[in-house]
Amino acid sequence: MYFLLWILAMPIFSDSTKDEGRNLALYGKATQSDLVKNPWAAEGHASNAIDGNRDTDFYHGSCTATEEEENPWWRLDLLDVYVVTSMTITNRKDCCSERLDGAEIHIGKSLHNNGNNNPLAARISSIPAGRSLTLKWKKGIPGRVNVALKSRATQSSLYGNGFAFNAVDGNKDGVYGHGSCTHTQQEINPWWRLDLLKKHKVFTVVITNTLDSIPERLNGAEIRIGSSLDNNGNNNPRCAVISSIAAGFSSTFDCEGIEERYVNVVIPGRKEYLTLCEVEVYASPLD
Numbered sequence: 001m002y003f004l005l006w007i008l009a010m011p012i013f014s015d016s017t018k019d020e021g022r023n024l025a026l027y028g029k030a031t032q033s034d035l036v037k038n039p040w041a042a043e044g045h046a047s048n049a050i051d052g053n054r055d056t057d058f059y060h061g062s063c064t065a066t067e068e069e070e071n072p073w074w075r076l077d078l079l080d081v082y083v084v085t086s087m088t089i090t091n092r093k094d095c096c097s098e099r100l101d102g103a104e105i106h107i108g109k110s111l112h113n114n115g116n117n118n119p120l121a122a123r124i125s126s127i128p129a130g131r132s133l134t135l136k137w138k139k140g141i142p143g144r145v146n147v148a149l150k151s152r153a154t155q156s157s158l159y160g161n162g163f164a165f166n167a168v169d170g171n172k173d174g175v176y177g178h179g180s181c182t183h184t185q186q187e188i189n190p191w192w193r194l195d196l197l198k199k200h201k202v203f204t205v206v207i208t209n210t211l212d213s214i215p216e217r218l219n220g221a222e223i224r225i226g227s228s229l230d231n232n233g234n235n236n237p238r239c240a241v242i243s244s245i246a247a248g249f250s251s252t253f254d255c256e257g258i259e260e261r262y263v264n265v266v267i268p269g270r271k272e273y274l275t276l277c278e279v280e281v282y283a284s285p286l287d
């Protein structure tokens with residue numbers, strides 16, 4: 001399969017239309033089932049389809065190619081939650097444009113079967129050599145979802161107005177006084193827990209630190225994910241240790257598709273306050 005690809009999409013939580021029509025593929029991450037022949041050559045790499053260059057001559061090094069194989073695939077991770085409203089695919093010009101005939105576009109939030117089991121969004125009958133095909137979806141097709149927004153949060157104790165649900169209010173504002181961050185009392189092993197309400201396949205957890213309420217307090221915190229409530233869920237397996245997150249910034253932690261219900265953030269082994277300004281959990285429900 002030899003082709004180039006563009007995706008235009010609009011973020012779900014956008015409060016304006018300024019992002020409409022932005023080519024999000026340029027900011028995503030591409031991979032594919034296999035790389036054709038010489039990996040040290042410029043030709044064929046998955047990222048060539050999102051390099052912003054529509055050059056259709058394969059040997060100019062801006063097209064992708066897999067080996068000839070059963071069910072070859074190419075995948076784009078948009079790295080965030082978007083509704084895909086349109087997608088443009090450019091075919092190779094210098095030969096064999098028919099190889100793309102019958103290719104399917106699947107869009108969704110699951111990585112099962114490398115994402116190829118996600119809902120079918122479109123099927124390409126054929127694209128003439130060197131030409132581009134634009135597909136449009138009027139209502140849009142959602143990708144990975146931040147399930148934290150629909151989950152239940154609690155924490156070891158409360159300080160002031162730092163309620164547990166402030167970390168899942170969809171607002172990453174790191175200024176503590178703006179009322180969108182959590183805050184426990186100063187105590188040994190302070191923790192915050194999210195109940196996803198049922199088992200999910202958890203891919204990534206994104207944590208936003210406070211801008212002005214002593215960001216260093218979060219250093220050494222652990223993300224623990226599991227299905228047990230022993231020790232308030234803090235004994236569940238560890239997905240990551242937060243060494244530090246710069247003031248007001250967000251860090252992403254890869255939890256490799258672990259299948260569980262509770263997500264904890266705990267600062268082990270010292271008397272500390274725990275503050276989180278937002279916790280996003282990108283996951284798929286297990287039915």
Ligand SMILES: [Ca+2]
Nearest residue numbers: 048049053062
């Ligand atoms: Ca290209």
Ligand SMILES: [Ca+2]
Nearest residue numbers: 166171180277
């Ligand atoms: Ca918040």
